[in-house]
Amino acid sequence: DTEVTQTPKHLVMGMTNKKSLKCEQHMGHRAMYWYKQKAKKPPELMFVYSYEKLSINESVPSRFSPECPNSSLLNLHLHALQPEDSALYLCASSRGFNQPQHFGDGTRLSIL
Amino acid sequence: GIQVEQSPPDLILQEGANSTLRCNFSDSVNNLQWFHQNPWGQLINLFYIPSGTKQNGRLSATTVATERYSLLYISSSQTTDSGVYFCAVLPGANSKLTFGKGITLSVRP
Numbered sequence: 001d002t003e004v005t006q007t008p009k010h011l012v013m014g015m016t017n018k019k020s021l022k023c024e025q026h027m028g029h030r031a032m033y034w035y036k037q038k039a040k041k042p043p044e045l046m047f048v049y050s051y052e053k054l055s056i057n058e059s060v061p062s063r064f065s066p067e068c069p070n071s072s073l074l075n076l077h078l079h080a081l082q083p084e085d086s087a088l089y090l091c092a093s094s095r096g097f098n099q100p101q102h103f104g105d106g107t108r109l110s111i112l
Numbered sequence: 113g114i115q116v117e118q119s120p121p122d123l124i125l126q127e128g129a130n131s132t133l134r135c136n137f138s139d140s141v142n143n144l145q146w147f148h149q150n151p152w153g154q155l156i157n158l159f160y161i162p163s164g165t166k167q168n169g170r171l172s173a174t175t176v177a178t179e180r181y182s183l184l185y186i187s188s189s190q191t192t193d194s195g196v197y198f199c200a201v202l203p204g205a206n207s208k209l210t211f212g213k214g215i216t217l218s219v220r221p
Contacts, residue, residue: 030181033209041153042198042211056208098142098202100160101209106153 003027004104006091012110015081018064021107023074023091031097033072034066035090037106043090049074081111114139114203118212125189125219133184133215135199143202143209144175146184150195158184158197212214 004025013019023032031050032089035043048056049068063085065077088108092101115138125131135144146158152200159166161182166173170189175182185193186193203210 023118042200042214045208047138048208058208090155093169098159100143100145102157103155106155 003092004093004102006104006107008107009105010031010108010110012112013078013081014112017081017084018077018079020078021076021089021091021109023076023093023104024072025093025102026072027095027102028071029093029095029102030071031094031099032055032068033092033094033101034074034076035092035103037088037090047076078109081109083111085109086111114141114201114210116199116201116210118197118199118215120215121213122216123218126215127189127191127219127221129189129219130185130187131189131217133186133197133199133217135182135184135201135212137180137182137199137201139180139203140177140182141187141201142204144182144208145200146173146182146197147198148193149198149214150192155198158193189217191219191221193217194219 007022034046037043047066052068067075088106090106091104094101117136148156161173161175163177170187172185198214200209200211
């Protein structure tokens, strides 16, 4: 069982919907990450939070809005997504920036 | 930025065979991880190995940091070993984990 929990596992939404992805870890890690993965490609970094502050935004469109309410929880708010945003969204955490990252099982997102 | 090359891109094995997967990287690194992504999309940590050799059951890994490569050895392969194996490195200059394109392994019964 993974120590990083992501919910929901699957999500289907229309282009006008608003939804959120949730990620939780209880390992005391202070860095948390969102990645996007398209089929047959490696994960691509979207955002990095360090000590609950956004430290890296990889030029992600504003229809993706991250939030880190506390050190254990990371959300990704979705609004007005496009069909090309359909992908597997992975959350990861690490003790610090140079430490190994641990991934959740992902949320498979489909945009209709 | 740093380049990560994995080889071979695809590998087909008969159950019970051994294999070696390679990862070359173009600059010094602070962190190197091997992951296995199973057919359900789960990305599983295999090794954190910026240098040296580690073993975990049928899997072992060696990183020669001075020569900028890492090897993942799979012995007595099983069908459950099928999936994509990613090497990912963390360059010293920043905190972005850079992935290779992956090696797709199919183990046939």
